[in-house]
Amino acid sequence: EPPSSGYGTPLGSPLGNYGNQNYEGGNGHHDNDHGEPKSYEFGYQVKDEYTGNNYNRKEASDGNQVRGEYRVQLPDGRTQIVTYYADWQTGFHADVKYEGTAQYPEQYNNYQGGYNNGPSGQYGGSNYAQNNGYNGGGSATSSVSIKDYSSGSGGQYNSGYNSGSNYDSYSGNNFGSLGDAVTNATKFDYKDIPNFPVSTVMGHAGRLLFGHIGSTPVVCMQGRFHFYEGYSLSACTMPVRLMKLLGVTTLVVSNAAGGINPSYRTGQIMLIKDQINFLGLAGVNPLRGHNDERFGDRFVAMNDVFDPEINKLAKSVGEMTGLKEIQEGVYASVGGPTYETVAEVNLMRVLGVDAVGMSTVHETVVAKHCGLKVFAFSLITNECVASYSSKETPDGEEVLQVAKENEGKLKGFVEKMIPHLAKSKL
Numbered sequence: 001e002p003p004s005s006g007y008g009t010p011l012g013s014p015l016g017n018y019g020n021q022n023y024e025g026g027n028g029h030h031d032n033d034h035g036e037p038k039s040y041e042f043g044y045q046v047k048d049e050y051t052g053n054n055y056n057r058k059e060a061s062d063g064n065q066v067r068g069e070y071r072v073q074l075p076d077g078r079t080q081i082v083t084y085y086a087d088w089q090t091g092f093h094a095d096v097k098y099e100g101t102a103q104y105p106e107q108y109n110n111y112q113g114g115y116n117n118g119p120s121g122q123y124g125g126s127n128y129a130q131n132n133g134y135n136g137g138g139s140a141t142s143s144v145s146i147k148d149y150s151s152g153s154g155g156q157y158n159s160g161y162n163s164g165s166n167y168d169s170y171s172g173n174n175f176g177s178l179g180d181a182v183t184n185a186t187k188f189d190y191k192d193i194p195n196f197p198v199s200t201v202m203g204h205a206g207r208l209l210f211g212h213i214g215s216t217p218v219v220c221m222q223g224r225f226h227f228y229e230g231y232s233l234s235a236c237t238m239p240v241r242l243m244k245l246l247g248v249t250t251l252v253v254s255n256a257a258g259g260i261n262p263s264y265r266t267g268q269i270m271l272i273k274d275q276i277n278f279l280g281l282a283g284v285n286p287l288r289g290h291n292d293e294r295f296g297d298r299f300v301a302m303n304d305v306f307d308p309e310i311n312k313l314a315k316s317v318g319e320m321t322g323l324k325e326i327q328e329g330v331y332a333s334v335g336g337p338t339y340e341t342v343a344e345v346n347l348m349r350v351l352g353v354d355a356v357g358m359s360t361v362h363e364t365v366v367a368k369h370c371g372l373k374v375f376a377f378s379l380i381t382n383e384c385v386a387s388y389s390s391k392e393t394p395d396g397e398e399v400l401q402v403a404k405e406n407e408g409k410l411k412g413f414v415e416k417m418i419p420h421l422a423k424s425k426l
């Protein structure tokens with residue numbers, strides 16, 4: 001069978017009577033009306049220091065066999081060099097080599113297969129832990145794929161949790177004791193879980209718990225990962241995808257947040273009715289890059305991520321457990337680790353933000369993408385400073401302290417809310 005595409009290229013070249021006439025008829029090389037097959041050669045090169053463009057191609061044929069070479073600049077910084085020959089009896093033969101060292105831009109790591117998952121495979125998702133220095137706390141990047149968790153670190157949790165585990169309590173900063181709500185818990189330190197990031201923030205215990213709240217099976221994170229720790233958002237949200245793969249159906253998220261709404265007081269709970277994704281609006285989104293269709297669609301609706309019915313239930317459960325003045329409002333996340341300037345606090349007020357933090361929104365984005373239901377709430381740990389005359393300044397110790405003072409009531413709330421949520425089928 002004469003190859004077609006391998007021979008298409010010369011068409012239109014200076015000696016372009018080669019391809020069509022000799023091969024498309026399928027009658028072999030010599031029985032055409034135009035005599036002997038003709039030789040040709042062509043080539044081009046683009047080399048431009050300013051744009052960095054550097055590629056070329058050359059090809060020659062003696063009429064029987066085509067030989068050529070082309071160089072392609074890969075987005076990872078390497079040059080791919082393909083040397084080939086082809087003839088109509090044996091087809092196309094290529095030898096592929098690479099020059100240079102691959103860099104790992106985040107958008108390619110997000111693609112589980114890696115754009116270069118062929119001969120060298122350096123971009124393959126399963127390599128990310130070794131390559132990206134999760135534990136160094138530096139500029140970590142990750143790719144998260146079904147492959148990573150179905151046959152890697154996830155495997156060890158599958159038994160017992162895969163079927164019927166429909167709740168996940170995702171504990172945020174400083175609420176380590178929410179983990180105490182989990183009964184008969186099996187606990188794993190993050191550092192002992194292959195390929196898992198580690199928490200570097202005070203108050204984040206760094207443990208994954210499996211157990212029950214009431215009769216509901218739960219997976220609970222004692223401690224999360226933040227963008228300001230140096231993790232990419234896809235690394236921060238990797239556990240959400242892990243939970244999805246474990247069979248979790250609802251993500252319960254908590255956080256410590258600063259009160260932007262002037263009526264909010266330290267120690268109050270705010271049920272999140274909507275969010276503003278400042279990082280996302282600026283293009284920093286955990287879903288940026290290749291979309292793994294096995295988790296969800298490319299484009300994700302976020303207008304319906306928080307269910308007003310769940311919040312209604314939470315309000316009544318909260319009141320039942322003695323929570324006072326439960327608020328419902330808009331949470332915005334910033335990259336941190338800086339707290340807000342006076343101007344930023346006032347900007348957020350104008351924008352309709354009620355509470356601000358440094359987590360959660362990327363987790364809810366990834367949860368929505370993979371079809372998890374979401375329930376989220378904030379503990380107001382400080383009142384954001386909106387005036388230049390104020391002598392107050394937020395600090396991490398205060399946040400931790402307020403969280404500690406309130407963790408008992410949060411635990412009571414979560415212990416009741418999760419079974420109610422499970423029963424309600426919301």
Ligand SMILES: O=P(O)(O)O[C@@H]1C[C@H](O)[C@@H](CO)O1
Binds near residue numbers: 336
């Ligand atoms: O993990 P969360 O969002 O609860 O923690 C908040 C944000 C920062 O980590 C820290 C700032 O005080 O608290």
